[in-house]
Amino acid sequence: MESILEVSKVSKHFGGFTALSGVDLEVKTGERLGLIGPNGSGKTTLINCISGSLFNDEGAIRFKGQPIGKLPAHKRTRLGIARSFQIPRPFSSMSMLENLLVPLSYVSGITGAEAEEKAYEILEGMGLKQKALVPTNQLSQVELRKMELARAMAAHPSLLISDEAMAGLSGAEVDEVLQILFDVNSRGITIIMIEHIMQAVMSFSQRVVCLDAGQIICQGTPKEVVANPHVQRAYLGD
Amino acid sequence: MRFWIVCLAVILAGFGLVMSGANEYLFFAGFVVLQAIVLATAWNILGGYAGYVNFGVPAFVGAGAYSALVVHLSLDAPLIVQIAAAALVSGILGFAVGVISVRLRGIFFSIATVALVFILETVVINWRYVGGATGLQLTRPTDVWPFESYTRMLFWVMVIMAVASIAIARYIQDSHIGRGLRALRDSEEAAECTGVPTLRLKLIACTVSGALLGAAGAPMPMYLSYIEPYSSFNLVYAVSALAMPIIGGMSHWVGPLIGAVILASIQQIVTVTISSELNVLVVGVLLVFFVIAAPDGIVGLYRKWKASSK
Numbered sequence: 001m002e003s004i005l006e007v008s009k010v011s012k013h014f015g016g017f018t019a020l021s022g023v024d025l026e027v028k029t030g031e032r033l034g035l036i037g038p039n040g041s042g043k044t045t046l047i048n049c050i051s052g053s054l055f056n057d058e059g060a061i062r063f064k065g066q067p068i069g070k071l072p073a074h075k076r077t078r079l080g081i082a083r084s085f086q087i088p089r090p091f092s093s094m095s096m097l098e099n100l101l102v103p104l105s106y107v108s109g110i111t112g113a114e115a116e117e118k119a120y121e122i123l124e125g126m127g128l129k130q131k132a133l134v135p136t137n138q139l140s141q142v143e144l145r146k147m148e149l150a151r152a153m154a155a156h157p158s159l160l161i162s163d164e165a166m167a168g169l170s171g172a173e174v175d176e177v178l179q180i181l182f183d184v185n186s187r188g189i190t191i192i193m194i195e196h197i198m199q200a201v202m203s204f205s206q207r208v209v210c211l212d213a214g215q216i217i218c219q220g221t222p223k224e225v226v227a228n229p230h231v232q233r234a235y236l237g238d
Numbered sequence: 239m240r241f242w243i244v245c246l247a248v249i250l251a252g253f254g255l256v257m258s259g260a261n262e263y264l265f266f267a268g269f270v271v272l273q274a275i276v277l278a279t280a281w282n283i284l285g286g287y288a289g290y291v292n293f294g295v296p297a298f299v300g301a302g303a304y305s306a307l308v309v310h311l312s313l314d315a316p317l318i319v320q321i322a323a324a325a326l327v328s329g330i331l332g333f334a335v336g337v338i339s340v341r342l343r344g345i346f347f348s349i350a351t352v353a354l355v356f357i358l359e360t361v362v363i364n365w366r367y368v369g370g371a372t373g374l375q376l377t378r379p380t381d382v383w384p385f386e387s388y389t390r391m392l393f394w395v396m397v398i399m400a401v402a403s404i405a406i407a408r409y410i411q412d413s414h415i416g417r418g419l420r421a422l423r424d425s426e427e428a429a430e431c432t433g434v435p436t437l438r439l440k441l442i443a444c445t446v447s448g449a450l451l452g453a454a455g456a457p458m459p460m461y462l463s464y465i466e467p468y469s470s471f472n473l474v475y476a477v478s479a480l481a482m483p484i485i486g487g488m489s490h491w492v493g494p495l496i497g498a499v500i501l502a503s504i505q506q507i508v509t510v511t512i513s514s515e516l517n518v519l520v521v522g523v524l525l526v527f528f529v530i531a532a533p534d535g536i537v538g539l540y541r542k543w544k545a546s547s548k
Contacts (some may be wrong), residue, residue, distance in 0.1 A: 053427055072437070073430035084433070089428035091421045102421045105414045106433035144461070155432055 004029040004159055004190050005050065010059035011074055012214075015075070015114055019045040020214045022059070027192065031183050034205030036193045036224070038234055042214040043194045047161050050192075051083045052076040065161070078107050082157035084148035086194075088166045090136035096147050097132040097187065103155035119154060124182055126150050142173040159174060159190045168198050174200055202226070210234065241408065245401045248527040252397035256390045265393035267506045269461060272396035273454050274502035278482035278494035279403040280450030283410055284443045285480065286488030289423030290339060294351030295479040297330045297358045302455030306434050307368055307465055310376070317395065317460065324456035332448020336441040343426070351474075359471040373466025376459055392457050403450050409490040410446070419443060422538065423509040451479075474518060478502075481525045487537025496536050502526075 005113040007025040011018070020042045027033050037043050049055040050061060052073030061069045068076050091099050100119035104110045110118060123129045126146045131139065139147060145165050147213075151161055162181060167176045178200055185191050195201040201208060202222040212234040219226055226229055256265065277295065278531050282291050309315040309323045331354075338350050338369035363371045378388040385391040410416050419427040422436045461463040479502065486497025501524060505517040532539050 051431055053431065072435070073427075074433050074435045077431055077433040085431075089425040091424040091428065093420055093424055098417070102417055102429070102434060103432035105417060106435075111414065151432060225538065 002029050003027060004064060005032075006060075006062040007046075007050065008060050008062075010046070010049060010056045010061060012042075012049055012054060012056050018214055020049070020056070023211075023214070023216055024207060025216065027190060027214040029158075029190055030185070030188055030191055032181075032204055032206045033190075033192045034201040034208040035192055035210060035211065036196075036198075036201055036225070036231075037211035041211040041234070043211055044163060045214075046211065047083065047163060047194065050076075050160060051081055061126065074106070077103070077155050077157075080156070080158035081161070082152035082159070083161040084145070084163055084165050085153050086167065088141075088144040088148050089146060090139070090147060090151075092135075092137045094141070095133050095135055096128060096143075096150075099136060099147060099151050100154040103151060107155045122150050124152050125183070126152075127176070142169050142176070145169065145177060146180065149177070149184075152185065157189060159192070160184060161192045161194075163194045164196065165193075166195060166200055178204060198226075240274075243407075245405060248401055249398055250302070252394050256385060256394045262387065262389060265389050265509075268500065269294070269393050269396050269457075269517070270506060271502040272400045272501060273457075274425055274478060274482060274498040275400040275495055276403045276450060276454035277479040278486070278498040279400075279407045280447050280454065281479040281543055282483040282488055282491070282494040283450070284447040286483050286493070287411065287416060287419040287423065288440060288443045290343075290440065290443075291348045291480070292335070292351045292447070293348045293480070294335070294354040295451055296471045296473055296475040297351070297354040298331060299357075299453070299455035299458070299475050300358055300362065300467070302452030303458040303465060304362055304368055305452065307376075307459045308376070310459065311367070316379075317391075317457065319458040320460075321395075321399075321453050325453040328452020328455075329445050329449030330444070331452070332444040333441060334403070335505050336437075336444030336447065339440050339444065340437060346377050355471055355473065359467050362467045366477040369465065371467060373464060374459075376463050376465065378463055380459055388460065394458060399453060403454075404491060404495060406446065407494070410443075411491050415439060415442060442533070474521075477518075477521055477525075483535070485524055485528045485535055486523045487535030487540075490535070490537045493535050493537040500536075501507055502511045511528035 002058055003026045005027040007023055010020055010023045023046060030072050035043050045221055049056040052071060056069055060067060063079055063081060064180040087109050090104065097119050100122060101115050104115040104118055120129060120132060123132050128146055128150060128166065131143060149165060174197060181191055181204060193201060205222055207219065208222050208225040210231045217230045217234060218228045260419060267517060281295060284292050305324040305327040306320035309320050310371050335351060339347055362368060364366050364496035382391045417432040418439045421434050422439060426436055482501050483494040486495065487493030504520050508517045508520055514540060528535060
């Protein structure tokens with residue numbers, strides 16, 4: 001299978017602190033990739049570099065064969081990279097529906113009634129249609145998480161990056177979000193999932209990559225990664 | 239359509255009023271209220287829609303006034319050219335401020351805009367051609383046909399500018415630019431990641447806002463027949479331009495209009511009836527009241543009332 005994303009030798013420094021050092025990662029089209037690692041291992045920094053919220057200091061990032069390392073985030077979104085945020089960042093002065101109208105207008109150029117129809121369609125797919133007109137500051141945690149995924153989907157992505165979309169959710173809610181991500185993937189959309197809830201990552205991912213101290217220490221099938229001594233040391237210590 | 243009819247009606251009514259026999263003082267005071275509408279509306283395009291608080295309003299007003307003065311002195315240009323020059327110079331200034339917003343956000347952006355006031359004021363104080371620190375006395379053109387006096391003409395010009403600024407603010411609010419600005423005000427990072435070109439939108443908002451602020455300052459030299467740097471770069475402009483949208487409501491174009499009409503009218507009345515110093519106090523008291531009691535302004539109060547009466 002062809003690869004949709006190629007990250008090669010990417011490094012990122014914050015002053016004297018090295019958040020990422022020489023990360024190499026390839027993601028295949030349609031793949032479900034899990035990204036794990038202890039707190040502060042550089043997971044979010046890596047996806048910030050991929051989505052364009054941060055610029056990598058060294059190395060190259062290619063998306064669908066095109067170098068994107070220098071592009072601002074909104075151009076990467078238009079190319080097909082969408083993401084959710086670890087701490088939800090809704091457009092809090094808007095309703096859920098309006099949140100979706102932003103990417104529909106700026107990425108796909110759809111406005112007016114057509115855009116609303118499309119937004120309702122996406123919200124319905126995530127079971128959020130009833131809440132479409134509710135201001136986002138009145139939503140529950142799980143609704144916010146789903147809204148972030150819905151908003152990302154409204155950007156019509158070919159790669160969806162889910163940054164801890166399940167943090168702080170109950171067991172049943174985790175399953176709901178997982179189901180949404182499976183549905184998205186079944187439509188051919190590649191997914192990178194960052195997650196601390198092991199059960200979710202392990203059941204979702206076809207391949208798991210483990211980061212520690214800014215470097216990839218291991219990758220493979222979920223089973224292989226869990227059994228890897230480096231991973232166990234990173235999480236549990238010696 | 240209804241909006242445009244109202245706009246046209248206001249402009250025509252303004253013309254009718256100017257041609258009528260109404261007292262000259264009405265136009266002198268009315269000019270200030272109309273100027274306040276332009277300032278508040280222009281400020282709100284950046285401050286209200288995009289959430290970038292510009293404390294540097296006097297820099298734009300002053301730049302506008304002095305740009306107008308320069309084309310008046312050097313080319314003997316008519317008022318319309320003075321206003322165009324002011325809008326151009328202040329628009330460029332606004333664009334520069336937009337570039338600052340790449341690195342500075344929140345309070346740091348606001349402080350940088352204050353610095354702009356002092357920089358420009360210092361430049362003008364040391365510029366002999368425009369009168370330096372002592373300022374310049376100006377003679378108004380006497381022929382202002384069909385108007386009876388220059389003040390009357392200025393009043394009508396300001397009516398047109400107020401209508402134009404509101405039309406521009408309304409257009410921005412309702413267009414996809416407005417939605418993008420709201421998105422970046424709520425979360426700049428999330429806006430970028432949903433395809434909003436935040437820098438471009440901020441540059442548009444800064445440039446348009448700056449140009450309108452400068453245009454509002456352009457008639458000042460002729461209005462007073464006098465110009466000097468201390469009142470042209472007075473920080474009271476900054477406080478008023480910010481207080482009016484806060485009082486009226488920052489989320490809708492009508493907010494700054496309401497705020498400006500209320501605040502500027504009260505100020506004019508207080509200036510005439512009580513004291514010219516006390517009018518600044520009015521701004522302070524109303525601002526404190528609204529920030530505490532109605533943070534979303536009069537527009538917010540109206541929306542709440544409408545929602546509860548449903």
